[in-house]
Amino acid sequence: DTAVSQTPKYLVTQMGNDKSIKCEQNLGHDTMYWYKQDSKKFLKIMFSYNNKELIINETVPNRFSPKSPDKAHLNLHINSLELGDSAVYFCASSHWGDQPQHFGDGTRLSIL
Amino acid sequence: GIQVEQSPPDLILQEGANSTLRCNFSDSVNNLQWFHQNPWGQLINLFYIPSGTKQNGRLSATTVATERYSLLYISSSQTTDSGVYFCASIRETSGSRLTFGEGTQLTVNP
Numbered sequence: 756d757t758a759v760s761q762t763p764k765y766l767v768t769q770m771g772n773d774k775s776i777k778c779e780q781n782l783g784h785d786t787m788y789w790y791k792q793d794s795k796k797f798l799k800i801m802f803s804y805n806n807k808e809l810i811i812n813e814t815v816p817n818r819f820s821p822k823s824p825d826k827a828h829l830n831l832h833i834n835s836l837e838l839g840d841s842a843v844y845f846c847a848s849s850h851w852g853d854q855p856q857h858f859g860d861g862t863r864l865s866i867l
Numbered sequence: 868g869i870q871v872e873q874s875p876p877d878l879i880l881q882e883g884a885n886s887t888l889r890c891n892f893s894d895s896v897n898n899l900q901w902f903h904q905n906p907w908g909q910l911i912n913l914f915y916i917p918s919g920t921k922q923n924g925r926l927s928a929t930t931v932a933t934e935r936y937s938l939l940y941i942s943s944s945q946t947t948d949s950g951v952y953f954c955a956s957i958r959e960t961s962g963s964r965l966t967f968g969e970g971t972q973l974t975v976n977p
Contacts (some may be wrong), residue, residue, distance in 0.1 A: 786963055796904070796951055798967040811964055845910060847965075853897030853957045855915035856965055861908050 758782050761846050761859035768836060769867050776831045776862045778846030786810070786851045787829035789821060792843040794833070801844075804829055805851050833864075843867045869894045869958040873968035880944050880975050888939040888971045890954035898957035899930050900965070901939050905950045913939070913952075944975045 759780045780813040789801040813845040818834045843863050849856040870893035901913040912927040916923050930937040951970040
């Protein structure tokens with residue numbers, strides 16, 4: 756009965772490659788998010804989608820492209836991976852507005 | 868944007884001790900959440916507490932929105948309480964953007 760699930764949990768890849776992370780929620784929420792946690796454990800929002808529409812796009816390089824095929828899914832595609840992209844990426848979901856956000860277990864991305 | 872500051876940055880306790888973690892925020896907020904990031908990296912929701920007081924077992928939280936701070940109390944700490952505690956808030960006019968503090972690293976020794 757996983758609420759917010761992300762795949763894969765770990766992703767190890769070479770610089771320059773393209774990779775995707777998938778996220779699905781079964782909580783009936785209409786808003787989904789991607790957050791990035793850096794090596795100092797600081798968490799910062801990257802994107803949010805409400806009803807499949809992009810709402811928040813923080814100053815993220817355009818190598819990062821989120822896609823929301825429906826309200827229950829939000830995927831993150833990253834082109835031309837760089838060393839600095841190494842981080843833990845968390846997906847989250849909530850009802851729109853100031854409602855509590857629920858997080859997936861994170862995807863640890865390591866760039867060699 | 869909103870600033871969220873947590874203190875202390877690090878805390879070491881003996882099992883059984885009590886502790887208080889603090890979160891100050893710089894603007895009016897509609898959402899205040901506390902999370903525990905366990906040693907496996909999972910972010911566990913502890914409380915959604917934009918105002919008032921809530922309790923869940925050995926944990927309780929209080930948010931005084933008018934004074935822009937929130938407190939997380941851990942009583943009779945256990946080694947499984949170790950990890951990083953984050954508070955995060957959504958500013959009234961920022962949509963759904965959660966802004967996180969830098970966290971408190973808690974270590975509970977047996």
